Amino acid sequence: MESAATILGPTRAEQRAPFVRLCRACGSISWSGPMCSRCGGALEDSVISPAGEVVAVTTVTRVPDDVLIAVPYSVALVRLGKGQEALCIADPTDVLRIGDVVALDLDAVEQAGGTVVFPRVRRESGSVRQRP
């Protein structure tokens, strides 16, 4: 069953969404600037895949005072198409588990002021494992 990975904040996400870009060189997602913040490579126009499979997940219950998001929140590593992986923040009540398929809606970020954020994506060799 497909579920949406929903961000609980922060309020600044809508300002960052237009700058979400995939690096052509290393596969990272960059938030700002004209080049990849990790390797300096050129950036694609957008993230390629809107959905993927959860490969790691944790629910965070303690954070420093200056973190904008309220606890508890979940962080999931999602394997996207074409071998990319993205971190996203999810509502802990969704109870994501490894193997779940989740939808990552970038349009929602722009329209609703932050539904999903992608701070990083990895491009890996090999094919994406398919769920039965």
Place this chain on the structure above:
Amino acid sequence: MTGAVILGYGLHPFGRFPDRLPAVVARAAIEAALGRAGLSAASIGAVFAAHTAPGSGGGAAVAAAAGISGVPVVNVDQACASSSAAVVLACHALEADAYEVVLVIGYEKMSPGFVRLSQPHSGDDPCLGFDLQPVRYALKASRYLQAYGADDAMLAEVTVKSRAHAALNPDAHLRSPTSIQEVLMSPMVSTPLTRLQCCPTSDGAAALVLGRYDSVARRTHARIVGWSLGTPGATESQDAGVPEKFTSRLAREAYDHAGIGPDDVAVVQVHDAFTIAEPLRLEALDLVPEGEGLAWTAKGMTSIGGRLPTNTDGGLLSRGHPVGATGAAQLIEIARQLTGDAGTRQIDPRPRVGICQNVGGGENAGGVVTILSR
């Protein structure tokens, strides 16, 4: 000839020392190291000072507090891997015959709480909730447990073992024994990692006096015979990388440099900032088969007296983690084990080869794998 000889070493105990200045903490370690080496401050040709706070460029002041001045002082900030990176730089300087004797001093005064990753330098927002060390390691833990069929209690065993080792180390931050139940019942930080599965931030210092490999002391002292210092490549640093490709690569390079293989290693220091890090890194060092790290700990194989004694001083989880001092402290513990100076936690028979793995900023600031021999 490659490498350097550890002529002397010294520690300021790890823990909370709110009333002591960084220079006071560092000076204690430096003086202990010089005393063990039987050398004076005047014999130091250069200083490599590892620290991440407070402020920058503090190495010269710290060296001066110990009576060392007028020589080159290089400050090294590689996050949690700072002092092991400083050791590598020192070895290069000795190999180049630039100096005969150098000092590496790692020191730190830290506040309780979270250690930040280095993303602010690359533009990522530090306040979004991703950049917390427990989160990254918790993701690795969730992936590891799922992939290899391990459970929370096996993770907790790492802390229990760590505390048992630290109880034998008078310089350790946390020396009280604990139990699996106590570890699992401590406050949750980021599932599945509870508070007692996270290392403390500590105050402390560790100093090494290093000499050229051709020193006569090489016959009786521990030697640094191989290393690899690096940063992760684009496909090596993964947010929840299991297994850890970056550390595996550093290990291969260090083994090649030393001309020593994993089968030769008899004592280990790994960067166990969180419980999950120990099995991951033992496996990345090719010392334990993939997916069996936690099982080895549960069977006592990573304990003193076991097949692969690991973090015999308590590691980051219990010895403590004054960021700038941790790498040097790892090397000191291996040197102690190799030279038979580890007291009640001495491995029997005395090992000939040991390995240290140290990483900074999760992985983003880089890492070091160092091999020692006698």
